[in-house]
Amino acid sequence: MLEGLLGNPVIEKIFFTLLMYGEDYPLGMAKTFGEPVNRFQQQLRRLEDSGIIVSRLVGNVRLYTFNPRYPFLKELKALIAKAYEFIPDDEKDKYYKKRRRPRRAGKPL
Amino acid sequence: MKLDWKTIGIKDLASLICRKLNDNEIDAVLVGGACVSIYTKNKYLSYDLDFVSHTSVKDISIVLSDSGFRREGTRHFMHRDCPFYIEFVAPPLSIGSEPVRLRRKIKSRFGELVLLTPTDSVKDRLAAFYHWNDLQALEQAVLVAKAQKVSFREIKRWSDNEGHAEKYRIFRATFKK
Numbered sequence: 001m002l003e004g005l006l007g008n009p010v011i012e013k014i015f016f017t018l019l020m021y022g023e024d025y026p027l028g029m030a031k032t033f034g035e036p037v038n039r040f041q042q043q044l045r046r047l048e049d050s051g052i053i054v055s056r057l058v059g060n061v062r063l064y065t066f067n068p069r070y071p072f073l074k075e076l077k078a079l080i081a082k083a084y085e086f087i088p089d090d091e092k093d094k095y096y097k098k099r100r101r102p103r104r105a106g107k108p109l
Numbered sequence: 110m111k112l113d114w115k116t117i118g119i120k121d122l123a124s125l126i127c128r129k130l131n132d133n134e135i136d137a138v139l140v141g142g143a144c145v146s147i148y149t150k151n152k153y154l155s156y157d158l159d160f161v162s163h164t165s166v167k168d169i170s171i172v173l174s175d176s177g178f179r180r181e182g183t184r185h186f187m188h189r190d191c192p193f194y195i196e197f198v199a200p201p202l203s204i205g206s207e208p209v210r211l212r213r214k215i216k217s218r219f220g221e222l223v224l225l226t227p228t229d230s231v232k233d234r235l236a237a238f239y240h241w242n243d244l245q246a247l248e249q250a251v252l253v254a255k256a257q258k259v260s261f262r263e264i265k266r267w268s269d270n271e272g273h274a275e276k277y278r279i280f281r282a283t284f285k286k
Binding site: 045049050051068069071072073074 | 184
């Protein structure tokens with residue numbers, strides 16, 4: 001969708017993920033898309049280095065979100081949101097509508 | 110001029126870096142906590158010097174290596190004897206969604222330093238408070254506002270634009286305490 005513009009298919013996946021879930025971690029993204037984690041780590045570092053996203057450590061997990069201080073964030077999100085509308089429904093269901101609400105520890109299902 | 114890297118102050122170091130870059134036609138503006146240190150005469154002491162420059166870090170690296178600064182990671186520089194850590198934050202120079210238009214220039218014995226104005230320094234710190242609830246950043250914003258003449262009208266306008274009118278009120282209340 002935006003691959004031609006962004007120059008990388010992984011960045012597009014990262015952007016859609018952060019838009020839909022607010023935050024995520026490299027291994028989580030890698031599992032969702034069934035791709036090697038280093039691909040995501042590399043591009044996440046690149047985006048963080050450019051000030052587009054930021055990260056914080058929660059325990060041992062590095063969580064990434066959009067940088068609220070990035071000056072073009074509003075416009076960038078609008079573009080990503082527009083592109084998201086064109087994703088086929090089955091792809092949305094598979095990658096961008098996973099359960100995120102809390103689940104009590106020890107609950108069987 | 111003899112330079113002791115171990116005891117150099119933040120203002121002198123920032124001026125030195127800025128002058129060296131300017132001598133090589135590299136623009137750089139000091140932002141972040143270092144501005145707070147300078148404007149409050151070290152009531153808050155930062156060990157990070159954050160600059161924004163449109164020149165590539167590779168070119169900056171060549172200039173800084175003459176002074177003994179080694180590049181660590183993608184945008185960071187360290188000196189073996191100096192306690193401060195220098196970072197070149199990705200451009201553009203902005204606070205929230207607005208570009209920074211004004212600069213303050215301060216002279217020291219090591220050269221001329223270009224940095225955010227006190228009003229923009231307050232906005233810069235408030236941005237961290239607004240977006241991440243960082244109370245240290247709120248304290249720093251208050252310290253600058255108390256130590257320097259700032260435009261509350263401009264800070265309020267910017268805060269409203271950023272959608273943080275409520276947190277601006279917290280800033281004002283903290284300032285008045």
